[in-house]
Amino acid sequence: MTINVGISSCVIGESVRFDGGHKSNKFASKVLSPYFNYIPICPEVGSGMSVPRPTIRLMTNDERIALVDSKDSSIDYTDSMLEFSNKTVDALMDADLCGYIVCANSPSCGMERVKVYSKNNATKNGVGLYTGTLMKKMPWLPVEEDGRLNDPVLKENFITRVFCLHDLYQSMDGQPTAGKIVAFHSRYKYTLMSHSTVGYKNLGKLVARVAEYDIHEFFNLYRTQLMQTMSIRATRKNNTNVLMHLQGYFKKDLDSPQKQALAELIQEYNQGLLPLLSPITLIKHHLSMHNNDYLKQQSFLNPYPQELRLRYGL
Template sequence: MDIKVGISSCVNGESVRFDGGHKSNKFASKVLAPYFTYVPICPEVGSGMSVPRPTIRLITNEERIALVDSKDASLDYTDSMVEFSQKTVDRLKETEMCGYIVCANSPSCGMERVKVYSKNSATKNGVGLYTQILMKEMPWLPVEEDGRLSDPVLKENFITRVFCLNDLYKSMDGEPTAGKIIAFHSRYKYTLMSHSTVGYKNLGKLVAKVAEYDINEFFAIYRTQLMQTMTIRASRKNNTNVLMHLQGYFKKELESPQKVELAQIIQDYNQGLLPLLSPITLIKHHLGIHSNEYLAKQSFLNPYPQELRLRYGL
């Protein structure tokens, strides 16, 4: 699969860290690599720093946050980092990049809770300078830290967003049209509902007005709102609501015992007794016998390759 995903070079296994080492992530390198085409970037090396190099950190004087040498704050790397970051992100914006995995806690790449030092203390409330510009300039892009990929919920959410954005790009095939966007949105009805009922309704209202926009302007607006809605993690309550909607498609096809079985499995999932995979597997089984073209196209049933095994613990 040609799914372009940015990644911090050290997380990709390249020896570019301050000590000449790397921070290879097993899930990214072993599990995801067959599906993604990685675009490795090290902002520190890219902005002119050497390997190895002195450590750097973020500092603040309440007026600005700067990137400086950890032992000598007069060695300021802020301007060179910002310049490199802006040029790199401007280039990435012209590509169909579908996600980004950044290095946690890094003063250049960290996504959240990066240490920021002041005169008398340090707080974990910063964002790496490069990633800050990346997220500001590309608000639709799924971004996740390497360490958070060990959390099954965060991991599933990130992968779902990456495949969703890739599906959007492939569906447009380089030329957005109202028809293509409507068809895509129709396939993501239940996926969006599982993430946010409010977001689902707002996107529905937006799509209903597609004819009022320049199509390229509309695509940009839709892409951002779509991906921001997908950032909201799907809840058990919302998933159960979606499963009950899907159950309704079989009310005329299933015999009474089959209806009872499906309802019970959905209820067991709702109570946390079964993973999401269980009711979805049964629904897909019934769908294989009682075909329904609209339901078969719903991304909720197949958001990513099942070989990734992401719904086993949800």
């Protein structure tokens, strides 16, 4: 499995920070590394800054956001950073990139809540110049900060999106067709429902009109709407709704005690007494005893390798 994922060089353990250190993230460098082919990039070094180097920050004068030296704002790195960012992101467009892990709070790599200084104060409402360029040019791409990967819900959502996008690219095999897109969308029915019923319905309407589009134009539109829907975090309520739909596939196969046991497990999950893994494990067990090809192919049951153990805390 080769899943191309961009990552801030310091997060993968490279000593490229302003002080010559790194910010290695154990989950990214140890747990995910067997599954991801990392493309490490340090925008600051890439745009010509040294290691070590003076600290930098974002500054606004109400006309633009600039990247400047923290102690001498007349030293401006904005143009060189934007030039590097545009050139690098354009090159990544051809890499079938499926995700990106960035360094939090960085004036070049931060995804959100980066400090922006003005003459009189500082606000946490900025985005690093490199990551801002990345998200603008590739709005479908799953992007997450290293620190937020400590949150089990955010972590699971990010990994689900990465594997979903990889699955989309693999399913198209370099040449999207209407049939491939319909087949992919069918496999993601319940995954999409768990993230957003509105998003699922809108994507269904879009897929129904695939014949009206140039296929490459349609693929780009579908990819963006798909990943926007997947970025909405799945809720316990939506997951429960999906589990009840899956339960319905076994109404003719299970006896009354088995139906009752599954219903109780789903209810206990809905009440927050059990993790999502519990009802899914029982559903998989019933599926192994009562084959259903449509249900077997649903990504909701296996969105990523179970070795990642991401559903234990959901």
